[in-house]
Amino acid sequence: MGEDIGLWGVPLAIIGGAIRVSTPFLFVSLGECLTERSGRINLGLEGTLVFGAMSAYAIAYETGSPWLGVLAAMIAGTIFGLLHGWICSLPKVNDIAIGIALMLFGMGLAFFFGKSFIQPVAPDLPAISFGFWSDYPQVQAALKVNILFLIGIAASLGLWWMLRNTKIGLRIRVVGDSTDAARAMGLRPNVVKLLSTAAGGAFAGVGGAYLSLYYPGSWNEGISSGQGLMAVALVIFARWNPIYCFWAALLFGGAGALGPALQSVGVTQGYYLFYAAPYVLTLVVMIFTSSAAKTMTGAPAELSITK
Template identity: 75%
Template sequence: MNADLGLWAVPLAVLGGMLRVSTPFLFVSLGECVTEKSGRINLGLEGTLVFGAMAGYGGAYLTGSPWLGVLAAGLFGVLFGLLHGFLCSLPKVNDIAVGIALMLLGTGLAFFFGKPLIQPAAPMLPAIPLGAWSDVPQVRAALEVSPLFVIGLLIAIALLFVFKRTKIGLVLRMVGDSADAARAMGYPILPVRIGATAFGGFMAGVAGAYLSLYYPGSWNEAISSGQGLIAVALVIFARWNPLACFGAALLFGGAGALGPALQSVGVTEGYYLFYAAPYVLTLLILFFTSSRTKALEGAPRELSITK
């Protein structure tokens, strides 16, 4: 099947993998972008994502509806976000330390409650056949995308508008840039940050549901591979811009699809090294974008990483 396409099978496989692998990065990074715009960082999104994958799969299995599974995953993500926001609101509590603790809590709870869900089959999310115009099976398969991918793109556009054109976005950015100025204007600091963290948790939960209900489409304890943590680095790379988060998610998705693409065309030696491409890319991006003057350009000034 791959021989019919020749070398075109590799970029086609990377394109298809990019559209599939990028969606969790997109949702987590957009949620974390909102959280960090409020002046708070959440490193616990990896745990939220894993728990969301388990909750989404279990919800879809119990209700028979994958969309109810997505909703359940998002609601559990909100709970994790609210917990993170509440704990970070306490005096002398470090948000990075809380995030790490909640990451371990989320993954531990997911593994504990998810053991009965490894064998049962839950209904999967549908696919949008963007390649229906083609007679080539590989093209049709590569251009199948999840509705969540399209929804993620629309959310990125909506967030860019909210940040730049609405009062909600102005208040969020003010709280993230100067809590004193926001307080002087009469805006509540803690409710804004807790709400932003809850939104970030919701998006991470939905990202987890995508993993278990679409691609790879199953629940297991190794389902994430650190995508929640990579997405936090992705936000810094995107300079806290929602549309840039979309482009960066595609870039990371393409890197994650490189290994399987080479394997699909018969590369049998060394292809597994390309499975590390997203992690290498994360290190390279952080290295080349770091400098004394531009490392945190555009960062909300209330973030703990800027102080």
């Protein structure tokens, strides 16, 4: 990329890469944020992400419609969320252990059913070019934005508004802070957590659809690269705020785009080390937020990580 405009190719590549790479982070983190605000942690979203990617690709290939693929991924994510929520509502069940089990279950199912869809080519999701005004192909490529990214921005604002200003949001926050207080208000904590976990799974499924139907735009068994797990760190970093989740997703996306950006301007030695930037960032975030000197500001009191 940067042969025509020199070093300007690096920030352009990072901007474009941040937009592309951040979208699955955004959807999974919004799903995890909603789930955790209800007082439940779901480590199974990695499996949901992968299964959503496979479901979206398979349905898009069979029907010729990428939007039906997104719908299929959303339904699959909802089912996984309902399964996780139902199991976790049983007595003496650990949320984290169930999440890990369902992560492996979802990935195993995706690999099993997805083997026949590795070679076929499914239709891509549409994108909008905001760089039409420029004659530089680098600018046009950097500002080519998938519609799901724009939907993710709207979802961040909508989720933030819902949690702050609606009865549904109040119920989710009350359940996440104290099940005893929720019961005193006449709420059913298990039902609220179940529905929140299901909605969180739907968000993760959409993130998977983006991976297989736009970027990288194919189905294979290594498609997620751990983004579902990294989203848990992202939510902690964002202090359980959906709008902060958007900015944190852009940060993680920019870190993921650093390696390809350096490669695009001819950096051939050691550039591959920068591909590890998202994982290093995840480690730094977890160490920083786990420090005894730091408080879990904004964390729902019923979360396992706060007890």
